[in-house]
Amino acid sequence: MKVLVIGKGSIGMEHIENLRTLGYGVVTVDSDPLKKADYLDYMVALSKEKIGACLVCTPTVLHIRIAEYVIDKGVDCFVEKPLSHDMDGVLELVDLAKDKGVI
Numbered sequence: 001m002k003v004l005v006i007g008k009g010s011i012g013m014e015h016i017e018n019l020r021t022l023g024y025g026v027v028t029v030d031s032d033p034l035k036k037a038d039y040l041d042y043m044v045a046l047s048k049e050k051i052g053a054c055l056v057c058t059p060t061v062l063h064i065r066i067a068e069y070v071i072d073k074g075v076d077c078f079v080e081k082p083l084s085h086d087m088d089g090v091l092e093l094v095d096l097a098k099d100k101g102v103i
Contacts, residue, residue: 002027002049004075006042006066007057008035011080015055027051042066051075064089068096076102 002025005016012030019026029045030037039045046069054070056063056079063079070077071093084090097103 001052004051004054008037012057046073071097074100
């Protein structure tokens with residue numbers, strides 16, 4: 001299974017290393033070209049790769065927007081803490097995950 005890791009900061013890099021150690025295929029995304037990710041845009045990555053799960057390791061302000069897109073594509077999604085700075089979008093995200101049958 002390929003796992004998409006969005007965000008190659010320190011936490012994202014820890015996840016990437018651990019996933020590779022466990023034998024998972026890893027596809028990386030970061031909007032900073034200096035991070036040398038596989039893709040600069042998560043939407044492009046999801047359209048071109050067969051992804052089984054996703055880890056969102058971006059700044060908190062981006063979590064809900066990215067997770068909504070990933071979940072809407074039917075991909076299981078783990079979001080680093082905190083999920084959000086407030087409740088805006090959180091309950092809708094939970095409902096979307098239920099509707100799509102993903103975690």
